[in-house]
Amino acid sequence: MEEPIRILYVINALEVGGTEGQLAELISGIEKERFSPYVCCLRTIKDKSSYSLDCPIIALGVSRLMSLQTLIGMLSLVRYLNHNRIAIVQTFFIEGTILGVVAAKLAKSVSAIVVSKRDLGFMLTKRVIWQLKLIYHFADRFLANSKNVKDYLIKKEGVNRGRIDVIYNGIDIEALEKKMQEVSGADIRSREGIPEHVSIVGICANLNRKVKRVDLFLMAAAIVCKYLKDVFFVIIGEGCLKKSLLDLSEHLKIDLKTRFVGSQVNPIPFIRMFSVGVISSDSEGFSNSIMEYMGCGVPVVATDVGGNRELVEDGVTGLLVPCGDAEKMAEAIQVFLDQPAFRKKAGEEGKKVLLERFAKNKMIRDHEFYYASLTKEKRMAFKKKRGKFSA
The missing domain is CATH 3.40.50.2000 (Glycogen Phosphorylase B;)
Structure with a gap:
């Protein structure tokens, strides 16, 4: 041997x-x-x-x-x-x-x-x-x-x-599904003060890096809030930009509908509650966050940069939007929130692709x-x- x-x-x-x-x-x-x-x-x-x-x-x-x-x-x-x-x-x-x-x-x-x-x-x-x-x-x-x-x-x-x-x-689907069960969605909603009936749009990002453009996510959130009332926005991540992002959410008058939940050892129970998972980066190699969204059956809205197109099939597993365009990002988020059947189908297709290729x-x-x-x-x-x- x-x-x-x-x-x-x-x-x-x-x-x-x-x-x-x-x-x-x-x-x-x-x-x-x-x-x-x-x-x-x-x-x-x-x-x-x-x-x-x-x-x-x-x-x-x-x-x-x-x-x-x-x-x-x-x-x-x-x-x-x-x-x-x-x-x-x-x-x-x-x-x-x-x-x-x-x-x-x-x-x-x-x-x-x-x-x-x-x-x-x-x-x-x-x-x-x-x-x-x-x-x-x-x-x-x-x-x-x-x-x-x-x-x-x-x-x-x-x-x-x-x-x-x-x-x-690659992502371990079996381990991910076990992590989903560690904390219930009801417990998270209760702890974060998110009503049971509202949709959640979320992002998982490093708040030390401006390139992740969480500010763009908040600007898109502000646009969505003009048209939809029953939606909250969750930011998973920690870093030096958190204070300025909190200030921005207050300036945009969406602070009551945003939740900065910090860095999570296990973010999966949060992600599984998302109606839409967002990536707003100006640059991405190959996003682990997108894989986690897809593994949880969550449809993706992502900027059309880097390897995002290799993960997200536009119009099938998610929607790709131009880099830096808050209006287009808000439109894509609204498409999923307004069309539950499309949202469900895109989430299912994303999980299928993940199992087959990633x-x-x-x-x-x-x-x-x-x-x-x-x-x-x-x-x-x-x-x-x-x-x-x-x-």
Whole structure:
């Protein structure tokens, strides 16, 4: 029996987030007889309870790249890679990619370096893109989580099309359905002061990022409120923008109909109450929130950006609206609120699509095939190269 392929994932930190959650799902489900996962966090692990990972985890204690600690951490990582005979290194985020790719290139044991890209570079400056382009020369492959992200890598970061593969995010439907039952809708409505008879339109977003455009969601909500009385708006998420968004809801005179419920360890009981789930972002790689909406049978209204079109079939599982257009977003929300039959049908179709194309098990099997093919390619290339030298 062959030894399992050893894979090290390099990530900034194991904080609660979309990328971190997908990585945790992958590690929990990957076939351990064939693959042996390891995790390297750049920063110190403060909260080990965020994700329960069944694999070795190391922390380098690196807080910023331009520091002596980074050099020490990189050399420590090189030794760790060689000592544990790591074959594949996969990196996430800017810092994880810069440090992880260089360390992997210096390690003798590593046969394949994979850079993960999961957004459209909305935070990247020209200087950072230039730095990444230098680092990318040392990577073997790139793994995007949507075709749109792949196109971005080609056009904006100069990666050759032939070096990029796409594996979509996945969601655990069975686990999601169990989470639905943890808190009743009646309890949530009672706690948040939302009457039983009203519809709920909701959004799940990171309130630290302006790119999520929760302000646009509130502006659309204000328009909807002009025409419909029995509707409330729920915002799931926490962050530094919360105060300004609360002020905006008051300015728009919809504060009595909006509920900021904060970050939720389990947002699913809230989402299942939504009549409509909204994504208002100016930029999206591949939205985990949309997958959660669809998994709960909730129709989606989303801005037509990034990978949203790959998830939402316009007019079938949801409605796509132009980026930054509060009027169009409000119209789409009203369509679903005014047409219960269409709303129900779109929710059902969304759940069906999710099961067929974006299930957790499919995501895991796709990664397993990908890793196996990487090591096979490297073995074949090595044999071919050795044959040339022996000749």
